[in-house]
Amino acid sequence: MTAPGGDRWRRTRPRDELEPPPVGAAAEDAEPDAEEVARTIALRQLTAAPRSRAQLEQSLAKKDVPAEVAARVLDRFTEVGLVDDAAYADMLVRTRHSERGLARRALAEELRKKGIGPEVAGAALEQVADEDEEAAARHVAEKKARSTQGLDRQVRRRRIAGVLARKGFAPGVAMRVTDEVLAAEGAEDGAVWDDDPL
Known part of the structure; x- marks a missing residue:
C-alpha cells in the first residue's frame, strides 16, 4: 500500500513503544519465576499422560530448570499425590500386561526405563501371577x-x-x-x- 505521495506506507511502531515503560509492572523484571515454570512444565506433562518422577525430572532438566527447583516442585507434587511412582508402576503393569500381553520380564524392563526403582517395580509386578x-x-x-x-x-x-x-x-x-x-x-x-x- 502506498501513501498519496508515492512513498510506501509502512505500519511501524515508534521505537519508544518497543522499549518497556519506565514505570509499572512491565518495567519490573519480566523473568518468570523458576518454580512457576517448573510447575507449568510438570503439569503439562502430567496432563498429557501419567509420568514417573524420573521422567518429570528429565523433562525439567531438558528445559534447563535447576535441579534444586525441580526437586522442590516434584516433592510438593508427591506430597499432594500428583506424582506417585507406586501408583504409576501399578497402572503401567496392569495396562501393558492386559493390553499388550507383556510378560513380567518385559514389564520389569519397561519400568526400569521409566525410572522406577527395583523395590517399587517388584511390588507392582506382584500383581501378575x-x-x-x-x-x-x-x-x-x-x-x-x-x-x-x-x-x-x-x-x-x-x-x-x-x-x-x-x-x-x-x-x-x-x-x-x-x-x-x-x-x-x-x-x-x-x-x-x-x-x-x-
Missing part, C-alpha cells in the same frame, strides 16, 4: 497362530515363539505354549503334528 502370565502367553500365541494360517508349520512355530520372546516370555515358556497352541489347532483339524525342533 504365574497363571496370568501363562494366559497372556496363550492369548498372544493363539492370535499369532490365526494370522499365520496357511504357512509352513515350522515357519509358524518360529514366528509364534518369536513374538512371545519379544514380549518377554522365557524361551521354554514360549516354545511350550507355541507347541500347545499348534497341537490344539491340529487336533481341531484332525491333523497330527510331529514335534520336530526348530
